[in-house]
Amino acid sequence: MMSNSIFRKCVQLAAPMALLATLSAPAPVTAQGDLLVAPTRVVLDGSRGTEVILSNIGSEEAVYRIGLELRRMSPTGSLVPVEKTDANEREDAALKMIRYAPRRITLPPGQPQAVRIAARPGADLPDGEYRVHMSFKAIPKVREVTEEEESDTNGIAIRLIPVYGVTIPVIVRHGRLEAQVAITQPRVEKTDKGQQLVMELNRTGESSTYGELRVTKPGQSDPVFLVRGVAVYPELNKRSLRLHLTPEQAAAMTGPLRFEYREMPDKGGELIAAVDAVLGAATARVPTAGNTAGAAR
């Protein structure tokens, strides 16, 4: 449950993992397979590998399977699964160059373990950004159908077990890559689900971008609106952002505004793109002025 800990923390030692104290005595009926993964994205540039921590935050022992999967970002920002048989050349190359271990981990409750990841790009690999999505999934325990359930032959009984997990992007940047983003057409649209802030992020270059979108009013340092972790992947030249606004946020989204797309604060917060626009109250107007900034990486 999320409520039992405001800050989940896990500790991973460079020294032997066995030194960690483990929690025991799981509760009898609890969710099995709950998990924590950190960090939430991996960028590899060069041959040096890294680690991702997987921790069992459930209250029962669980078996986790770690795998590589493919996703493509849709123009609306969703990550759509792609079968490996449908992989393009770049995705194929990404799958082949990424090494990771272990692939299956059994963890008692409260226990973390590191998954090592490294990229081994071939010597003749063309420059570019290569990406897979690493999945962490709990394998459900098989429970036998009890005789009591079996004997209930009059009706239909259904038992569905969710196999749940998360994926995080693993990005390999090979060579010197750049990307530029321009923000266009910020506007507020009324929909049947309330007001939404809509804009397009136009990306050029070989690299993806990742950061936060801040909307500020002139003379105010605190943003009137902020979304974090906005990615635009290289398969997209244009991503539309559609962000739900609370009535208070929608009310603040009028007049002269500055829209900034910046690197995440822990990566330096460098400006990737910005545009100044004047928004109307009810319907959106075309922005009056605009400028863009490039982000070299």
Add this chain to the structure above:
Amino acid sequence: MKKAFRIGATGVAIAAAMGMSSVAHADNADATATAEILEALTLDLQTGTSLDFGSMVVSAASTVSLDAATGALDCTDAGVTCTGTSGVPTFDVGGTANKEVTINLPASITMNHTNGTDSLSVGSIASDGAVDPLTGDESVTLDAAGDASFSVGGEISVDENTEPGVYTGTFNVSVEYS
């Protein structure tokens, strides 16, 4: 916002209690220890929740559905009687504040009868997250504390020829971080 600490310490035995570690704690253990704060992502299934249609007795072609948003079972078709408890699974996501994450669910789930021959399909699988009007893609946005929850519902069509008994199946729920 969920954080994890990565602590590098050489040759030092740290019996770290999970849950309340801190940078200061690491410093006490070893003056040369360094800590790196990592963004963490958590997914957990709320205890005791599951995609459960209860039990059904069928006399004619009918559809039974579970609403993801309310958890309510719609068993109003004349040809079916529902008994027992029903409900939907609720997942808690924790991560980066104000971030949108994609939820991927299967289009359908095939369940097999314990006799090994009959099967039954669950369709219209959907979460109560936001749905993109153009693509139908589902997502949730983490709040200012980095938390979000979503539930999953679905629909079963049965008729008088559906073999009585227990059907089992698994289905994938994937939270995609960009």
